[in-house]
Amino acid sequence: xxxxxxxxxxxxxxxxxxIRTLLRKQDFGEVSDRAGTTRHVESVKIKIGQQSAITLTDxxxxxxxxxxxxxxxxxxxxxYQGADWLLPFCESSFAREEFEQEAKIxxxxxxxxxxxxxxxxxxxxxxxxxxxxALLASANKPIIPILNFSASTSAHxxxxxxxxxxxxxxxxxxxxxVAFYFEDEKRLYQSIQSLMPEDYDTLAHLIKSREDAAxxxxxxxxxxxxxxxxxxxxxxxxxxxxxxxxxxSQMFENKIRTLESHxxxxxxxxxxxxxxxxxATPLAIQNDRWQQDIFAKETLKEWGxxxxxxxxxxxxxxxxxxxxxxxxxxxxxxxxxxxxxxxxKTGQHYKDTLKSKLTKRYFLCLDHAxxxxxxxxxxxxxxxxxxxxxxxxxxxxLNAQTQNDDLxxxxxxxxxxxxxxxxxxxxxxxxxxxxxxxxxxxxEKTLEKNTD
Ligand SMILES: Nc1nc2c(ncn2[C@@H]2O[C@H](COP(=O)(O)OP(=O)(O)OP(=O)(O)O)[C@@H](O)[C@H]2O)c(=O)[nH]1
Ligand SMILES: [Mg+2]
Numbered sequence: 001x002x003x004x005x006x007x008x009x010x011x012x013x014x015x016x017x018x019i020r021t022l023l024r025k026q027d028f029g030e031v032s033d034r035a036g037t038t039r040h041v042e043s044v045k046i047k048i049g050q051q052s053a054i055t056l057t058d059x060x061x062x063x064x065x066x067x068x069x070x071x072x073x074x075x076x077x078x079x080y081q082g083a084d085w086l087l088p089f090c091e092s093s094f095a096r097e098e099f100e101q102e103a104k105i106x107x108x109x110x111x112x113x114x115x116x117x118x119x120x121x122x123x124x125x126x127x128x129x130x131x132x133x134a135l136l137a138s139a140n141k142p143i144i145p146i147l148n149f150s151a152s153t154s155a156h157x158x159x160x161x162x163x164x165x166x167x168x169x170x171x172x173x174x175x176x177x178v179a180f181y182f183e184d185e186k187r188l189y190q191s192i193q194s195l196m197p198e199d200y201d202t203l204a205h206l207i208k209s210r211e212d213a214a215x216x217x218x219x220x221x222x223x224x225x226x227x228x229x230x231x232x233x234x235x236x237x238x239x240x241x242x243x244x245x246x247x248x249s250q251m252f253e254n255k256i257r258t259l260e261s262h263x264x265x266x267x268x269x270x271x272x273x274x275x276x277x278x279x280a281t282p283l284a285i286q287n288d289r290w291q292q293d294i295f296a297k298e299t300l301k302e303w304g305x306x307x308x309x310x311x312x313x314x315x316x317x318x319x320x321x322x323x324x325x326x327x328x329x330x331x332x333x334x335x336x337x338x339x340x341x342x343x344x345k346t347g348q349h350y351k352d353t354l355k356s357k358l359t360k361r362y363f364l365c366l367d368h369a370x371x372x373x374x375x376x377x378x379x380x381x382x383x384x385x386x387x388x389x390x391x392x393x394x395x396x397x398l399n400a401q402t403q404n405d406d407l408x409x410x411x412x413x414x415x416x417x418x419x420x421x422x423x424x425x426x427x428x429x430x431x432x433x434x435x436x437x438x439x440x441x442x443x444e445k446t447l448e449k450n451t452d
Contacts, residue, residue: 002045002052003192003199006108008136009118010129011035011061014148017177017391018118019056022046022185024272026390029058036061041104046206053206057108060101062132068102069131072138083139086110109139114195116188121147121154125163133167142195144188145172151179171195180389182214218386218447219440220270225378226439227429228263232256232374233415234424236365244364252364257283260374264381264398271385278381280398283373371415372408379404379443383450407446414439 007015012035020028028044030037038060045052062068071077071094077085086106089095095103109115115136119129136143145164147157164172171191175184186207193203235255239248260283268278366374377398384396414435418424429436 002055003196003202004055004057004111004113005116005192006057006059006112006114006141007116007118008059008105008132009061009146010065010120010132011063012037013061013118013120014177014391015061015118016058017389018116018146018148018175019044019058020391021177021180021389022054022056024390026272026274031391031393036063036101039101041108048202048206048209053202057112059105059108062105062128063101064099065102065128065131065135068099068135071099072135083110086139106135109136109141112139112141114192115139115141115143116146117143118146118148119160120149121156121160122149122152124156125160130163133169137167143169144191144195145169146175146188147172148175148177150174151176177389177391178394180387182210185210214386217270218382219444221267221382221385222440222444222447223431223436224263224266224270225375225382225443226436228259228378229371229375229411229415229439230418230429230433230436231425232259232366233371233418234421235259236363236419236422236425238363248364253283256366256370256374260377263378267381267385271388272390273385273388277388277392277395278385278398279395280377280381283370283377365419368412375408375411375443376402376404379446379450382447386447404446407442411439411442 007019009015012033016029016031016038020026020031023044023046029042038058041057041059043055043057046054046056072085072089076092077089080088086109090103090107095106117133117136123129133143145160147160150157161172164170171194173184173188173191175188189203189207193200196203235252237248237252237255239245260280264278264280265275268275380402381396381398384398388396417435431437
């Protein structure tokens with residue numbers, strides 16, 4: 001038997017939205033900022049594997065609770081004690097006519113184990129809401145008030161807590177179906193645990209499986225981002241001429257944009273969101289001359305080549321040409337073979353690149369700034385999706401970038417390495433790829449620090 005939770009509240013307080021976030025599904029019911037969106041009772045189950053743990057029942061909102069309160073205390077129903085008025089009321093003409101919506105809620109009360117009363121805390125605790133609470137309390141079922149819309153501060157929070165405490169409702173849950181925090185959801189399940197001790201283990205199991213799923217998503221998302229960064233860093237295209245033409249640049253930029261959009265699609269699937277939930281502003285790409293990087297001072301030093309000339313670290317325009325002539329004036333070689341000779345331990349890729357340099361082949365590849373941008377955008381997307389409630393209706397615009405110099409310093413060596421492995425761009429990178437694993441672990445640690 002699963003635990004039956006009845007979700008009730010005034011019209012437009014976020015009842016259907018609450019169910020969507022608890023389910024992690026965007027397609028349950030209909031959500032809109034019009035009052036009276038949900039017109040029918042609808043139940044859905046939260047499962048752990050094949051086992052259903054909780055049944056959630058969505059209801060239309062209360063529309064005229066003051067009127068209903070008056071009917072409850074009118075001659076027709078005044079004499080009934082406690083919950084006894086519910087059945088005769090639901091069979092009366094009131095339930096078929098002016099209180100049709102309310103009757104749909106009241107009919108469910110006897111079937112519920114616990115009532116979740118959803119409150120829009122942007123509203124003060126007005127009389128109509130207190131009437132709803134009193135009508136619900138007459139069913140003698142436990143009530144858990146959900147203070148919804150709590151991501152933004154509300155002047156009414158204290159007032160709500162007070163009126164609820166006066167009604168002996170102390171186990172109040174703060175919630176927001178748009179800015180979602182798992183800790184809030186956990187508190188809700190813990191409150192249910194304390195009200196239904198016989199179902200303690202089922203709920204403990206549900207909490208654990210939700211925690212595990214969140215952790216697994218974070219790990220997989222970091223893995224996807226690490227893959228994107230390695231692929232982007234190792235992507236290069238050979239230019240048809242020097243300096244590169246606009247067509248070359250366009251082709252290169254499109255390759256990088258395709259990689260990023262593939263990553264975003266994977267990520268949305270992982271978090272069970274739709275493409276329209278995340279809008280990526282076009283990535284501003286700065287492509288750089290591959291040669292500049294490879295001929296940077298440190299790289300040359302690694303090869304045992306001293307770069308005394310400023311031409312080697314050269315300016316952007318003409319860097320290739322500078323390096324070419326510098327290479328020849330180093331005095332170490334008049335042929336490629338001799339230059340590559342003595343101190344050569346670094347491997348085929350350097351050789352190829354150096355060779356291409358000296359034979360006037362030019363490549364475009366991503367520079368540090370754009371890789372940093374890709375990394376920060378990726379982290380920002382993951383961070384957002386991790387805390388995006390499944391009831392959110394507004395798309396997230398992916399342009400936020402929070403600087404993280406520490407992380408970038410740590411992961412820079414991996415993309416430097418990737419730049420020397422152009423074959424990574426076209427290969428399937430295996431899960432045990434050492435650079436992929438290390439990069440993933442740095443990204444995951446960063447996400448751990450920033451998300452709950
Ligand atoms: N910012 C924010 N918006 C929310 C929250 N909960 C719901 N909304 C928005 O509030 C509006 C109403 O949400 P619904 O879930 O349709 O509310 P409801 O209580 O089911 O409404 P009815 O079915 O009409 O009674 C929608 O526009 C939601 O996107 C929340 O916690 N924070
Ligand atoms: Mg609704």
